[in-house]
Amino acid sequence: MSTVDLEAATTPAVATGQDRAVLRRFLRNPLAVIASLVFLTIVLSAVFAPWLAPYGANFTKLALVTAPPGEEFLLGGDGAGRDVLSRLIYAGQLTLAGSFLTVLVAAGLGVSTGLVAGYFGGWFDRFGGWMANFLIVLPGTIVLVAMFTLIGPNIIITMVVLGVLIAPNFFRLVRNLVISVRNELYVDAARVSGLSDGRIISRHILSVVRAPIIIMAASVWGIAIVVQAGLEFIGLGDPTTPTWGSMLLDAYNNIYIGRHLLLPPGLMIGLTVGALILIGNGLRDALNGEEAIIVAPRQRVKDAARAEAAVPSVPEALLEVQGLSVGYAGRDGSTKTVVRSVGFTIARGEILGLVGESGSGKTQTALSVLRLLPEGGMVTGGGIWLEGQNLAGLSDAQMQAIRGKRIGYIPQEPMSNLDPLFRIGSQLCEPLQVVGGLSRQEARGRALALLERVGIADPHRVFMSYPHQISGGMAQRVLIAGALSCDPDLLIADEPTTALDVTVQAEILDLIRDLQAERNLGVLMVTHNFGVVADLCDRVAVMRGGEIVELGAVNDIFARPQHEYTRTLLASTLEDAPVRPPLVPRPPRRQNAGAET
Amino acid sequence: MSIIATTNLLEVDDLTVHYGKFQALKGVSVTLAPGETLGLVGESGSGKSTLGRAVLGLAEVSSGSIRYLGQEISRLDRAGRRALSREIQVVFQDPYTSLNAMLSVGDILVEPLLVQGVNGAKARERVQELLDQVRLPSDAATRLPREFSGGQRQRIAIARALAINPQLIVCDEPVSALDLSTQARVIDLFIEIQERTGVAYLFISHDLAVVRAISHRVAVMSGGKIVEQGPADQVTSAPKDDYTRRLLMAAPVPDPIAQAERRRARLAQAGKVPA
Known part of the structure; x- marks a missing residue:
């Protein structure tokens, strides 16, 4: 040992x-x-032992040397x-x-x-x-x-x-x-x-x-x-x-x-x-703590999804989500619903904001479009169509191809979505070679062009850098470059600026707006920030408790919110909050007794 | 201790703090009057949290001074710090890791009282008072932090800071982990407590709108320095400093028309042609 x-x-x-x-x-x-x-x-x-043992530890009986178990010595x-x-x-x-x-x-x-x-x-x-x-x-x-x-x-x-x-x-x-x-x-x-x-x-x-x-x-x-x-x-x-x-x-x-x-x-x-x-x-x-949650079989998911809404109602939409419900299997076999009958469409070249507080189901909705729900989560109803193609009917392999080529994804935490062990360049090139079928040289050229396009001043240096060598804003630009690398039609961004400083946020929002216009992208923008919605979105869906409470053009919703909850949220924004009245001077209190020891 | 007639609660003068070779604060000076809120706003790495930690005695001061009621507190020993804990308290950003998950809410609130020698029955009574002050149900004392939402946890943290009736609370991003509607309510609670008790806040946030709503005065930090300091309304709506102006222009307003205007102005200022 x-x-x-x-x-x-x-x-x-x-x-x-x-x-x-x-x-x-x-x-x-x-x-x-x-x-x-x-x-x-x-x-x-x-x-x-003294009370339990039939004999003393050293009690000897020569007749019973190496004796087999018997009446006198039990063992x-x-x-x-x-x-x-x-x-x-x-x-x-x-x-x-x-x-x-x-x-x-x-x-x-x-x-x-x-x-x-x-x-x-x-x-x-x-x-x-x-x-x-x-x-x-x-x-x-x-x-x-x-x-x-x-x-x-x-x-x-x-x-x-x-x-x-x-x-x-x-x-x-x-x-x-x-x-x-x-x-x-x-x-x-x-x-x-x-x-x-x-x-x-x-x-x-x-x-x-x-x-x-x-x-x-x-x-x-x-x-x-x-x-x-x-x-x-x-x-x-x-x-x-x-x-x-x-x-x-x-x-x-x-x-x-x-x-x-x-x-x-x-x-x-x-x-x-x-x-x-x-x-x-x-x-x-x-x-x-508790045992792991039971993962529900995937099959049920697809059946449920197929059984209900079978045809898209707006066939010309880039993305249509209809009656979408998402649930998580509990330990006792019950299902906890986190998204309930959510429906919306996104046209080409349109940015839809999905806004709500934590637990409203906005991220769950976005992840189910990507079929990237965490363990235990499943689509329990409704349908998702990408240009009329029912995504629920696809196998995991087919869905993988869609994620790479037609839907790009920008996550919330740029740093945790880059592998610290690999250079930025190799992380960008890999999907270009594997999914895009480019050669090594072509992939490298394309990755450098993308890095330049997302506003990185020195693409060669960043290409050769490890993730810890670049800033958070830079990392988010790299991920946007990654999301664009296979020329998607739809971009799903999950709170892409929440982890960033406000000046960096403004630059990233500018970048997303420019790219969207340049490539006529449809964008699903998940955020909790009404400022981001006002800055970027054409239409907005307000979510609460897994449901969309209000959906409409951004200008209408900000000017004339119909739902009580939307009004409450907009009233909670601090931009118009009154400034404090001037301070009335007052003498300091004496120090608490015993403090001046 | 020296006896200096002063109306300021806190005076930070030419403060410098190093983390190894990195200079986190480069000669920062601020003052805080009794009952006042000084908002400290800046981006990550600006040094705003370091200033708060230095005041709390959690960051080592390289040079400069921090005076509390005229008394130098930047180089106190353990005993001196302990005495000062009756005067200066803290509310941290993350309501999840700032409360020990294994202790009941009552135990968490009793902790600062025990240190000051407040005994059993009296301490329990004070806990009830505190829960009442931050609008939590009175049975909260027997429950664990994980049974509460983010906003409620932050109320627990505020109650802990209030427990021994301090004159100054350092608030380090206390609402940035909270939802919009919760954020507004917690800020209202902060203001209401200040008006009732006369406590002063050193209020640290990256969000200009939050700082504007709660502060009497605002100091803007960048790269370890204060770039602008003044009345909240002036600094947050008509800033004089370039960096402050950029900060203000970068924050999107929740109004599509006003935001389009602000975006145009920002891009024009940066010399870019708006899309």
Whole structure:
């Protein structure tokens, strides 16, 4: 066990729930409950060994040396004529206590140093990291064997040293978790409230690291049992007190005359370690929250879509959406509808704004046109036609081709839509080569021309850049270039300027307007900003709670909003809000008592 | 501490802050009177949030001074900061990460009270008062932040800032994560609380319209400097500085006719022919 890789065993579960909810979920997991009961039984039987075991641990009956299971010794006798069952129960004491000591030492050392290193950083963090690396590269088993030659059989010291060797796993886990919460705004807020570091750690930081520590402790306990058994098995234990490992050794020594002796200690170790791992997994699942949502089969979607509206009502429209409903499958099999009977058309060269607040269903509507709904989402009714072609009837492969060639998409977060590992150029060229069928050289030329067209001053430099080397506004220009690369007829833009500064937003809106005019594009513009609608759109649909409440020409809707909700939204815009009356001078209040200490 | 007769609550003078080699603030000076709102507006990287964090003691000051009621606070030790927490509080932008998801709303609101030594029953009473002030139901105390919408969470954050009756609240983009209609209501709440309690706000936002609605005075920041400072109405409707003018022209107005006009003016100013 030169390196014990525990990282994989413990996905850092950022705990969000209350303890009670976690406990309830844990108890609903049958495997975890059974494992807990098994483990509890093993622990209790070790604790109450003097009352439970039929004989003493060292009670010997020479007639029953390596005896098979029988009436007197239920599991038979070992190589020295002792009762296997009794020794098995007694052996639990030292095995469990010794391995638990390892957990205590590893967690105590690792968690305390990890907290300090993560929270305060600085030299302690560097030193701690160096120590952790040093301990991890030490060949653990060899260290323990070497120690045995120095101090002789002392299982307690051995387990403490093993704990020290495993401590770096706790150190790394805790340090990384603490660093991730240290910069959370609520920790800043606590600092501004005047909380001391100790209080911030106990109130805000421990609560986050507690659960992953418990999960890791469960698996470390299991590992410690195995390591301890291994050491005892090679004869490095204290022969006077039984452990499962020393019982294995005895069984091995008598393997030709009493093969049945291997089974009880082997089974015990396996059962205990298995139970600990299952408990750890159960805890992790309980902390991670509800199980994943059930993904509804796609087939139902298409059938529903085909069954209803089968013909477009405005065949000459570029895009027509009719009676569109979108739902998400709940865990209990029910469907939560997020878009309800939405219908609109977009003509060539027209910009339609889809405006609404969060949760209004505007993005869901746009994503269902692209057939890019997130897991669990599905079109539950209605139809979508692109120049009379029913998109619902297409296979995923056909839809893929439509997305590349006929519909371009501009997402909200430019940066998260570029792969940080590839140069901008290769990300632009790939679809041109794969979808557009261009050669490498042609694709390069075309990509450079596109970059220039979207207003990038030095296309060659950007072509060779990685995403982190360019600004957010530049990244959005690159994505617009990407959306245009295969000459689409329809552009779907999902809040394309929300993440950008206002001066950059103005430039991007100018760019979209120019491109739209130049290429006679139809545009579906999803936004929450009425300023963007006023700037760019020809018509606008106002959405609330998954429905379109009002749809019309932009000038009409701004001048004469018909629906109550549209009026409320327009009244909420701050541009016409009154300015505050001048400040009435007032003296400062005396400082709060006690503040001037 | 020195005793200086002053009518200003906060005086920031020639403040410089470095993040490593990057100079985030390059000699910034602002003042804030009791009960006043100073709006700080600028784009990302302008240094507006850094100024707020420096006032809160969360960013290290390289040079210059920050005085609160005449007392230098830019280089306070931990104890001094703790004492000051009765006076200066904060509301952050993101109502999702600024509240610890594992604590109940009551626990979150009690936190600043505990620090100041307000005990159990009294603290609980104050929590109810605070929830009432920010128009949240009184059973909110026993619930978790995730049970509330963005706007309601921001009300919780405001209640936390108000808990110990500070004289100054630094508001760092407190409404930019909120929906339009929620935004307007939260701004109304900010104004109403100010009128009732006389608290002063250092109100940071990227949105000129938001700053205009809540501020008495506005300071425009760009590249770590203040480029223009003055009464809210003047700065946000008739700016003198070029950058401020560009900022104002770039923000689209929610009126198609006025916006077409503004767009033409902006493009003309930039020397481009309007499309």
